[in-house]
Amino acid sequence: MNETSDSPQIPSTGTGPDYTWPFGTRHKRTRRLIGALIILLFLMPILFLCFEGEPAAAIWHLRNGKSFEYEGVRFKIPASQYVNCWSPHGCTVLQTMGYLRFRIVRPKPSSVMFSSSSSADQSQARNFGQLRANAMHWPLVAERSVAMAGDQVRCLDYLQTDGRTHTINCYSNATPIHITYIGSGDSVFLYELLSTASRR
Numbered sequence: 577m578n579e580t581s582d583s584p585q586i587p588s589t590g591t592g593p594d595y596t597w598p599f600g601t602r603h604k605r606t607r608r609l610i611g612a613l614i615i616l617l618f619l620m621p622i623l624f625l626c627f628e629g630e631p632a633a634a635i636w637h638l639r640n641g642k643s644f645e646y647e648g649v650r651f652k653i654p655a656s657q658y659v660n661c662w663s664p665h666g667c668t669v670l671q672t673m674g675y676l677r678f679r680i681v682r683p684k685p686s687s688v689m690f691s692s693s694s695s696a697d698q699s700q701a702r703n704f705g706q707l708r709a710n711a712m713h714w715p716l717v718a719e720r721s722v723a724m725a726g727d728q729v730r731c732l733d734y735l736q737t738d739g740r741t742h743t744i745n746c747y748s749n750a751t752p753i754h755i756t757y758i759g760s761g762d763s764v765f766l767y768e769l770l771s772t773a774s775r776r
Contacts, residue, residue, distance in 0.1 A: 652772035686759020725773040
C-alpha cells in the first residue's frame with residue numbers, strides 16, 4: 577500500500593526566470609539588439625538619400641542645422657556638404673563622398689577653405705597668392721568677380737600642373753575672409769556657396 581502525503585501542494589508563484597520568447601527576462605539583450613537593428617534599417621535610407629551615405633555630414637547637420645557662420649557672415653550648407661574647423665580662424669567646407677556614390681559615380685573631391693586676416697592684409701594676401709601661383713608655374717585660367725553678402729569678392733582661378741586640379745583664391749578688401757577652393761571637380765560648388773552668404 578502506497579502512502580500519500582496529506583500536505584497541501586503549494587502553487588507556483590511564477591517568480592523564477594521567464595524563458596518564453598521573445599518577452600522573457602532572459603531575452604532582454606536580444607530584444608535590445610533587434611530594436612537597434614530595426615532603428616538602423618529605418619535610418620539607413622535617410623542617411624543615403626539626404627546625406628549621400630556620409631555619417632560625418634549627418635552628424636554635423638544634426639548639431640549645427642543648415643548654416644555655418646564665419647567672421648560674421650552666414651553661409652548655407654547643403655545636406656551633401658559639411659564643415660570641419662581645425663582652428664578658431666580656419667574651417668573647411670567638404671563635399672560628401674559616400675561609399676555607394678564613390679563606387680558608382682566616382683566623384684572628384686573638392687573643398688573650400690576659409691581663413692581670416694585683417695581687411696588691410698587682403699591685397700597683400702592676394703599678391704602673395706599670385707606670386708605663389710607664378711612660382712609653381714600655374715596658369716591663370718579665369719578671373720571672376722562675385723557678390724558675397726553685399727560685398728564684391730574677386731576670385732582668381734589657377735590650374736595646377738597636373739592639368740586637372742584648380743586652385744581658386746577669393747579676396748575682398750571689405751571682409752577679412754580669405755577663401756580658397758581646391759579641387760578637380762566643378763567649381764560651381766564654390767560660387768553657389770558664396771551666393772548664399774548673408775550678414776547677421
